Amino acid sequence: MKVEFEVNSTPNPLGRYLTWSPSPCRIRVSDPSGISGNSVNLKISSKTAGATGGSLVFRKTTSGPFSASINLTVPKSGESVPFQTAGKYPQASNRDGDVQIEAHNGTTLVGSVPVMVRIRKNANELTAEERERFLSAFAQLNAKGLGRFTDFREMHTSASRPQAHGAAGFLPWHRIYILDLERELQEIDPSVALPYWRFDLPAPKLFKKNYLGEANPLTGAVQFDSANPLQFWTTDGVQGFMRRPRFNTNTQSANVIDETATLNLGNDYDAFIDMEDDPHGYAHTSFMGPISSVPTAARDPLFFLLHCNVDRLWAKWQRKNVRYDYNSPQAYSTSPQPINHNLTDSLWPWNGVTGSGRPPTAPGGALASSLAVSAPGPMPLVLNTLDYQGNLSNLDRFGYDYDDVEFA
């Protein structure tokens, strides 16, 4: 007897990426030989490769508690039976396929599928292998400053400043921006998740030549070691970049308010959005170089890890205050906003709209898709960005999670 699995509503292996949010799965008998009767009882569980690695939980329906295993009755006919799985918080995978969903009939293994609990992690805590895969994918995406990366560069310039800054849509816009980039990284290496720079803590490993580079103390020119593919990083036709720190990157954090203070800015969105100033603005200006200014910040790869942490802080605040419902006046600003910042606005540039209050170009086209999830769709609205975990509707999950933000 053999069984086969479908994860995230697709048989495609590129759909086998999980987060802390429940993912729909199905199991069916693919070879019924040896089955007596019309159905077979199977135990669904997970097996982690090695001492570290992802772990999973399961449930039979779309509500109720999860457990380490479930029992399903599966028809011999080949008709599939649904169930749900999710990463068991906080056990994220370290590499692709390091955890398997298994089906046992009694003690006999009758089918398995490797999956990954793919989670955004603290950049200072990645394993060497995770770091190398991330850097390789990032350098390939940069592609000499040409190709798809140019679009991410062009999305964050002088012309586009008002679309993404200084109003309520700051957080939603950047959530989609880094999601788009992450999905492009996953086109290159699906095991990669964008890590975050936790700027309120020292991150000595991050600012080294084998990672995001070490600044020459006199010039601020960022240097990489010869095995680091970021040594080829090019933007605007110039190789490399400057990043001169205003703090000791070996021993200190950036000069920002800490996470607790950030989460305590207020329990409604209009108060929390002050974080654009501190810690966000102070994180950017904790260096001199392109990252310190909106028109040039995207020249520095650190920019994307900085905004991953900004997004993580929003995610943490949302969980702390239960702010996923855009109908709630505390979850998003209720005051009138400039274009691209109102709940029902479609977000530039993914909406392809130019002129009439939008910049003259809309680089990049629609938001990159994912085989693991369908949300938020190619042209997201601001309101689509709040329920990124699918807390209100599982269909609205974006397919990413943070290592320290549990599914609500």
Place this chain on the structure above:
Amino acid sequence: MAKRKSAKKQTVKKSSQPSPAKLISTVTNDAVPEQERVQASRGASAAVLKDEAYFKKTMEVVLDQSQPASVRHACLQALEVASFQTIKFEKYRKDYILMMRKLARDSDPEIRFSALNTLSCEKDGYAQKRLLDGLKTPDKALVEPEVALQLLGNDVHAEVYSVARELVKKPPSEQVKTEALKLLAADSSASKIFEKVLLDKSENTENRQVSAAALHSIKPKSLYKHAASIVKDNSENDEIQATCLTALGNFFSDQDVKADADLVKGIQTLKKKGKTQVKKQATQFLKKFAE
């Protein structure tokens, strides 16, 4: 979409902090201890957006060279942070840029650097001219030439290319040559310069690495050819071999690399005979492509 109610006033919002008026008063008061003024400047980034008078007072502190350096630096950073609030800051942008232009000639080198950094990120023509003048006439330089070149990298154009080419030919230092080479990375007519530097074993390793990266941008087939040759050359230095392996392993098609039996053989030799770092890379390379 359901109609959203207006937000009720929250009884617990931000942690208590002084009013904008109080913060700015503290920042601008010479009688207040320096550390206290620096601390108060954290609130200035939000305060300046509330009232133009606060913005002007903070600017005055930054421009006043008799003020303590730490207070000037903190206030300058507060204004840089405020500038991220695009929509509210827009009315101040012209004055902000004018302030930065004055600061570009400040006696404090950190402030000069910071101001020129901001101006170059904004593609300010005044700053670009001053930086170029400093490269052509060192007496006029506002920052070191290697820093000027990096700042000019925020908006490269024809005049910058011609100055960079001259500095590659006659560099006042190796660092200047390195930064000039980086600037030329998109200049396809500079490919011969990069090939020459890459293949010159007497050349500074960093310059050779920069040249490899530049060729990756403007003439990738040339990089492949030279990188393949370098990894097979036993007399080459480790670091440049490692850079070439990184390029070959990350940026060229699996098919092309696997089909190049000569290259694979060369890397197998490197795996046996190379030093630790390049041996490790050769091992990883072969694992990906040949084993």
